[in-house]
């Protein structure tokens with residue numbers, strides 16, 4: 001299901017359209033998923049001693065434009081407040097597109113001595129980027145929710161190792177995608193062209209949507225170096241009393257994660273929610289026959305729902321008397337509920353229920369005795385199967401290419417490409433130019449940390465120079 005099948009998004013009650021283009025309403029089913037992920041990530045931040053704070057939404061023009069090269073590429077997408085009521089503001093105020101220029105002047109004030117380091121802050125907030133490319137719910141919106149972590153360290157080593165958290169946070173992003181959203185991702189390094197200009201290096205988790213043949217950046221974790229410290233004069237006296245620049249990192253994931261999950265698992269019946277994040281994990285539906293004892297059946301449905309909820313399973317029953325069981329099945333399938341339990345007169349008589357899985361449609365009759373444990377196991381199997389199926393599809397969509405012709409052919413077949421590359425920025429620019437077409441040029445997605453062997457003398461698929469690394473290429477969102 002492509003994210004553009006917005007009818008399903010709306011019917012899945014994940015979001016609603018808003019009267020300002022590029023802005024969307026996040027409805028309870030999306031917020032429940034967002035908050036389940038946030039609970040996980042807040043526990044990670046707690047353990048890593050990252051403190052929660054909240055900086056203002058607004059940035060003064062002077063601060064935002066302090067460093068020309070930081071803003072230059074992004075200027076067209078900055079949203080500005082220029083009036084309050086009837087009167088013009090004498091100085092326009094920007095709405096944060098990201099918070100470096102909001103936070104770092106205060107890092108400069110708060111960090112004086114090495115004793116103030118490491119400083120590790122996070123905030124959960126919205127950011128606004130007035131994008132003009134095609135807005136897509138969750139994937140590219142003019143306002144979105146994210147967390148942004150910003151840390152400062154005394155030495156390059158600290159920023160680069162586990163103290164700096166860059167790779168640790170990146171693996172937690174992998175964990176969120178693979179263990180919570182059942183979406184396979186690749187961890188790797190961004191190319192010089194694709195990295196955040198303010199960073200020494202950018203690492204990312206990259207997903208891929210086989211239906212559209214496009215890669216999508218899932219989340220990023222940057223090692224910034226001292227560039228922002230110079231820009232914002234963030235210095236400290238080290239143990240030897242010397243005044244030095246701090247070394248910084250930053251990392252973020254956003255509500256785009258939900259869009260990637262929807263695109264990865266959705267099918268022509270609608271959403272398919274992985275149990276770990278499904279707002280409703282089990283829907284219990286009575287299947288009354290004309291002369292059956294509907295009261296007994298409804299009672300059994302509520303008893304099963306209560307037993308499941310007792311065990312911490314997010315179960316609901318649908319006893320509405322104005323819809324047929326069949327209508328209810330497709331209604332809850334569209335909402336992506338991973339497991340349905342049906343109870344009819346036969347099930348009642350045999351003290352059993354009928355389970356139906358949303359991921360593969362498999363039906364089974366299960367005794368009421370031990371049902372809770374059985375459902376727990378079943379939800380675990382559904383979670384694992386959703387990941388395995390998505391991973392198989394992603395791997396089947398991936399091809400290794402060695403030559404330019406193979407590269408162009410693979411692009412045409414909507415493949416995720418793994419190719420040996422000379423790692424020269426100019427060559428990447430050249431590939432973009434040579435592959436520009438209606439769905440956009442091919443570019444590097446990341447160079448996987450898990451590098452396959454590069455046989456001696458392997459040549460770059462695009463330049464013919466000696467290849468330095470294996471890199472994932474493709475069209476992207």
Ligand SMILES: O=C1CCCN[C@@H]1CCCn1cnc2cc(F)c(Cl)cc2c1=O
Pocket residue numbers: 070071074075077078097098099100129147148149196220222250251252
């Ligand atoms: O990815 C992260 C992790 C969390 C904190 N931020 C960084 C970099 C964000 C890049 N970026 C992304 N988009 C931007 C849009 C803008 F309008 C302006 Cl002025 C700047 C940027 C910009 O720097």
Ligand SMILES: [Mg+2]
Pocket residue numbers: 129
């Ligand atoms: Mg952007």
